[in-house]
Amino acid sequence: MIFLLIAAVAAVVTFVASRIVLRLALKHGIHPPVRERDVHSRPTPRLGGAAMCIGVIAALAVASLVPEFAGVFAEPVRVWTLLGGAIAICAIGVLDDLVDLDWMLKLGAQILVATSVALFGVQIVSLPIAGIVVPSATMAISLTVLIIVLVMNAVNFIDGLDGLVAGTTIIGSTAFFGYIWMISQNFAQQNAYFSLASLITSIIVGVCVGFLPVNWHPARMFMGDGGALMLGLLTAASAIAVTGQIDVGTMGGRSQILPAFIPVLLPLAILLLPLTDFALAVIRRVANGNSPFAADRRHLHHRLLDMGHSHLGAVLIFYSWTAVVSIGCLLFLIVQWWVAVGIMVLGFIVCALLTAAPVGRRVWRTFLRVMRERRARRTGLQPTSASIDSQGDSR
Structure with missing residues (x-):
């Protein structure tokens, strides 16, 4: 109930603030022209x-x-x-x-903000696989900065x-919150559920829920780089806050395979599509001799x-892939590993069929x-293209 x-505070405040910002932007004409992409x-x-x-800000204050x-x-x-980094x-x-x-x-501003968060906020000090410790403070900070900058740009x-970023973030972050909640049961402290990671994740979900009504197709307002980069920062920080501090490999669990890798796999699974799109875009642009951050119209969406x-169909396909991957990884902590694998494979097949449906x-x-046409030639009839199209469409 507390979460x-x-x-709810994050959602309500974001929704009200969105309506106010939208009204001010329309009143003063604060909107860029439509670009080719x-x-x-x-x-x-x-x-x-x-x-x-x-x-x-409001949710953290409460x-x-x-x-x-x-x-x-x-x-x-x-x-x-x-919070300062997010602002x-x-x-x-x-x-x-x-x-x-x-x-x-x-990029320089992103690195500066990520470095500040790594120095004074959260940073990876260990990996949740047999308690592997990051060798030095410099490496820990560098790795944290790299992850934060990568995730920010991937989300952007x-x-x-x-509704693409807001919806996929709601799905992925809800799954990640479920993961945090389940692993918290392994700790004796009564306040184990109330961690920085769980707090930030619940705020992320609330903010996206509050913004989605004005961003749903046809959108009246976009979150822009400001919203996407901030979501990327908070998502990375929440994952680092729990991933770098908990050795799930020592907890056991119902699954006998992969339980120690879930803290690493789940954040990657949630961000699978953004990271894939980011990697493909960088490779594509560098190969063409362009800046890796040069905008184009060849993203996955x-x-x-x-x-x-x-x-709407493209957005729902992104939702489906995100749900299958993130919930599938979460299932490894709930059911036998072969059941989780079977459900994920079935989900992948369904998503692949939906993705390829137009083709x-x-x-x-x-x-x-x-x-x-072959039948018409055999019978000596010459069908019109209109009749062929109409018959094909009726099928």
């Missing part, structure tokens, strides 16, 4: 990140008053450094949405369709649209057209 309260056709404000940031979170705020530097990266993103900053400047790269999916329909219609 639901925090998530955009999938929307009318100018739309990209200031959703500002409203989401207000929701994060959490600081809840006695159960006293242990989290006993180290206030960690919390306020993370800073959101401000950089909003500024970029307004004036289009140079990519080197944006897939922010190209209405653009490819789904080009395949023939509708806007399958085109192949089927082409097959029908060829068969009718």
Whole structure:
């Protein structure tokens, strides 16, 4: 109930702030022109990140008053450094949405914010596989900065369709919260459930739930770089906060295979699509002699649209892949490993069929057209193209 309260505060404040920001943006014409790579056709404000940031601030303020979170705020530097980093990266993103900053400047700001979080907020000190310790403080900070910057950009790269980032983040973060909740049962402390990771994850879910109504297709406002980068920062920080401190390999569990790897696999699973899109984009752009951060229209969501999916259909496919991967990894802690593998394989098959559905329909219609043409030639009749198309469509 406490986590639901925090998530509800984040959702309500974000929703109200989104409506206010949207009204101000439309009143003062604060929206960039439509770019060639955009999938929307009318100018739309990209200031959703500002409203989401207000929701994060409000939720953390309420959490600081809840006695159960006293242990989290006993180290206030960690919390306020993370909040300061979220505000800073959101401000950089909003500024970029307004004036289009140079990519080197944006990357430098991201590294600076990530370094601050690594120094005073959260950092990886060990890996949850047999208690492997990071050899030095410098390596721990460098690894943490690399992960945070990578996740921020990965989340930002897939922010190209209405409701895409908010929805996938809700699904993945809910699964990750379930993971934190289950592993907390292995600790004797009564306040084990109330950790920085669980608090941040619940706030992430609440903020995305509050923003989704104004971002659902057709979106009235986008979260922009400000919102996407901030979500990436908070998602990475919550994963690092729990992954770098818990050795699940010593806990046992119902699954006899892979339990020690779940703390590493689950964050990667949640971010599988963003990280894949990020890696493909960097390779593609560098191979073409462009900057790795040069925008184009060849992201995964653009490819789904080009395949023939509708806007909503492409978003739902992303939701499906995210749900199958994240929930599938979570199942390894709940059921026997072979059951979890079977469910994931079945989910992959269904998602693959849904993804390839437009291509399958085109192949089927082409097959029908060829068969009718052959039949017509054998019978001496010459069907019109219109009749062939209509018959194929009716099938």
